[in-house]
Amino acid sequence: MFYTSASITAVLIAVIVDVFLLRTRLLASKLFWATWVIVLFFQFIVNGVLTGLGVVQYDPGVIVGVRLFYAPIEDIGFGFALITLTLCGWVRLGHRAERRAAD
Amino acid sequence: MRLTYLLVLAGCLLATLPLEIVLNARVYRRWQRAFLAILPVSTAFLAWDLLATYAGWWWFDDDYVTGWFIGPLPIEEILFFLVVPVCGLLTYEGVRFFTPQWARPAPANSAGPVRAATPPGAN
16 A cells, blocks of 8 residues: 555645745635635546546555545545645745735 | 547646636746746656656556657656646636635735735744
8 A cells, every 4th residue: 555655645745845844824725725626626537537447557556445436545645735735836936926026 | 549648638728728818817827937836846746656657556558648658657647747737726826816815815024015914923
């Protein structure tokens, strides 16, 4: 279940980056969670197509085996981390741009 | 069909395009900021993807990819980590269009109107 632990690690890294490293505190905003719910909905569709058709196939030994819309449940964690980290960077750079505009 | 994975990605870009045009998300128009936000994250994910693919945790069916590979990764898998973050940024800005009050204010150490709203020493 390497993929399982990697997924949990990815989520933890995303939380640490948001709360402590970049201090964007996106996870404390409604805007983030509204975004994530929408992204998750489309992730189920896109990932469902990719894993349902077998475009990507997983070694059963590395996943816990629970699947949601064909995709391993672990993908939820990876999707969360991918979106959270990207948004952290985007928001952080936005603050910088605002500061520069104000100077 | 060998275009399957590529078409899925194209579908993602097409489906989110109205967010840029209709809801004025301005992600493509701020492409440098988008690029800087996405690059470190996609690099990390691709490095991880590369290792996991080498390790055999997952693999790609040749019937659904164009056949252009960089190392063990189909070109589509590399594009995935550009396309999906772009879709995420567009979604975020799209939601913000409707609910700007849901965004967190910029931290107190940044200039601008939000500074006045944050009590001194709050951070």
